[in-house]
Amino acid sequence: MIRAMRMMVTCHWSARRIQRYLDSDPAALLDPSEIRRLEAHLAECDKCRAAAAEYRQINSALSRWAARRMPDPQSVTHMHEVVDRLVRGEMQ
């Protein structure tokens, strides 16, 4: 019973940190002890491991949208032309 409760608390603690762990964004890094604790929990908790896998799949699928949606090469060219014109003093 206590073990189950401890697991529940750790699941709750982990659920709040899984996305930050996966993102590794400079603004919100987990500290090394949090990372160790989270990884240890993921190793023994099927539910949290499944949650992490689901977040990864979603993230991976969304990042493929980016590859399919590169900026229009014509727009890129136009913007470089804008830069050229600004530098040459042809635009205000």
Added chain:
Amino acid sequence: MQAEGFRRYVEPEIEVLLRVAHTLVGSADAEDLVQETLVRAWRGMDRFDGRHPRAWLLTILRNTNMNMHRRRRPDSVEDVADYANATPAFGIDPPSTEDQVMASFLPEDLERAVGSLDTKFRTVLLLIDVDELTYAEAADALGIPVGTVMSRLSRARDRVRQYLRPSFAAAHGGGQR
């Protein structure tokens, strides 16, 4: 020198600016927004200290967006469809067979899931997971605190997960968290 700084710090950020502009105002208005952003950046070069050019430019882009007459956001599901299903750019490989097998959900399910989100959640999700901005860059682009970016992102992803729950359940063959 103004021109040297502009070439060095601003010009390399053109593609990022176009991607973010597309997310914020849709494809029709993205170029106008970026052009106006470049003009304002040019005028403001003397005030730029050379640090964090992307953050500086995204702040200008945000302010420019607020000041421009037309400001449409990709609210409709159709816009998301256009976003998700654009013809692959030349030279970009389609998802590998392994990628296709690994995903538990269909691309169109994900598209519907993202389309069903409230605008403010969807925008943060697109800026970070598709346009690949950092939390801080998304905060600059939107003019909100990093903490708000994080909470909206987290809720957006959780809602997408919830929407896709039937697909995940079928794949796992049981309940999940």
